[in-house]
Amino acid sequence: MTVETSEILNVTNLRTYFPVKSRGIIPRTIGQVKAVDGIDLKLASSETLGLVGESGSGKTTAARTILLLVRPTEGRIEIDGQDVTGFSTKALLPVRRKAQMIFQDPYNALNPRHTVGSIIAAPFRVQGVTPPGGVKNAVLDLMERVGLNPEHYNRYPNEFSGGQRQRIGIARAVALRPKLIVCDEPVSALDVSIQAQILNLLRDLQQEFGIAYLFVAHDLAVVKQISHRVAVMYLGRIMETASREVIYSAPLHPYTHSLLSAVPIPDPKRQRHRSRIVLQGDLPSPIDPPSGCVFRTRCFQAQEKCAIEVPPLVEIAPGHKVACHFPIEAKDLPARVEVEDIELQEEAPAAGAPATGPGLQTPHA
């Protein structure tokens, strides 16, 4: 490959907080939801960074903040070497040419009253760009490129299936040859056979145009298929980040282990003989996150230190960063771990019971 790689995205210490208002005639701010709480991300051309986490982890808010669809509370966003953090909507217009977005729901992301031709031509119109050969030819080329029949130029979105609509969204996003595309759950609404088609298309476009993808998804198998590097988020923070190979075969953070163990593998023999980490309960509220390490309330490795000190994201090996006081290798995991949620236990009637940390039950087989 002769494609020159360069840094397209550099995000430092990004924080996005949403105020929580009290009810009443004069609402007061009574708290903050720390949706994104200090994350750093870097992305080079032709590279895909997978951003994974459960709902409420802040991955979508992070994606939207990076394109300034939501304004950050703190931090710095550089796109193609330019600090765009404080840019006005008007000043952002030329930036949008370099950085585009693909949305989860191809039904809501397309204007139902516009023809496909008009939807895909929108970026040219908005940016005042006339490609060589004219807009219409460019649109027809794009339709062909993403696997749509150019004869359908005058059809409306409702005449297309979900997979085809996602192709329309992709054609629109790549129209101006952006350097960065933020993809927010681009295949999670699609059937598996269609999902594979779209993943292949995204990869082809990346190889052809050198696009960098920030790929936000909850499906760890999809993320493994498309990403070069992966960052795992939990309650607004990055817990672990590394190359794809390391995240999937040699993770160190207990949360990464828990997530991987929860994804069922489509192979009955393997699936039924895997070691399992069963997390009980749900994500804690981001309004009142746990002290110290935010994952400690569901963590099987948690000790006293975890409630006191926030573990910094430390580089353990080149490119492999982990935010954990007690990282653990896969080979040291017990065959089955059941993690009781200490928040839930604290709600039990006996409030005076001594806090013994998370109940770790390891029934030895």
Add this chain to the structure above:
Amino acid sequence: MISSGPSLDRPFLTVNNLGVAFPTEDGLVRAVDGVSLTLERGKTLAIVGESGSGKSVTAQAIMGLVNRKAAQVSGEIWLDGQELIAMPEDEVQELRGSEIAMIFQDPMSSLHPFYRIGDQIVEAIRAHRPVSPRLAKREAIEMLRHVGIPAVERRVDAYPHQLSGGMRQRVMIAMALINSPALLIADEPTTALDVTVQAQILELIQRLQGEFGTTVILITHDLGIVADVADEVAVMYAGRIVERAPTAILYDHPEMPYTLGLLSSVPRMDRAALERLEPIRGNPPSPINLPKGCVFQPRCNYWERVPMGACLSARPELLASEPDHLVRCHLHVEERQRIAREVLAQLAGAPQ
């Protein structure tokens, strides 16, 4: 296949040539066309398919939830010696919630938003059994505790919106199992949940199934979930079962090209990532305008290997390849087994 004559050791559930068709302005939509299956007591059958495959409509028909005014339902559904399709509506109503229960993808839309969860379970108990409100409430609390709701005494008076998605699904399961139904139909029960919560719910369903001896039909699109919990699998496409086998056989020796296509489409977490996935080409057919021959032919890579273009003109039957392995395909058995071996070897042999 299925014997229609009376038999003493008839399976717990027998579906015979089930058809559900909806008349529309554009023509008759056969959402389910000739589905037959049997299921032994206490087993789990997974029905797998993509959107529009008819998997949910099949479940709704078994549950008696298909609107008879809007749809034409044909065939037979035998549950524990009773035939359900010809049964009067009020008798089906009596069975629903006591003998057969269902849990849905979205628990928020299946729970009444204005009633406390405890009261909703009490209602489910008292609709089928003459139990005093006080005893019913005690029973509800016991069941909620059993499905893993923490701080039950307080939560029993909560409204659905006060619970998380995983907790709501637990409440749904408690309500579904409160009258010890013999058959539980779970329609995409974990699709709306995070993976960690999904793992909890799947373990819960399996545990309760073991305790109560419930027979389970699991509707899903996720081949990982099927591998985790199912004893038997039926793969549906365009309203038909195209392959049916015990779970291990379906994953190790699939034969129908559509099943192969599904297995090659899903990215695998347990294997080195492939450079490219092998998707099934094209899109599912329109239910109004189905192909004349095999419904999968337009997307099939192998139809040209069948002589005389049979795939274009004749609908294949669901036939036994092995005694308990049924396949709907015109390809010769040895030919499709050879194709499957090649495809699976290619998937497994991906270089790191």
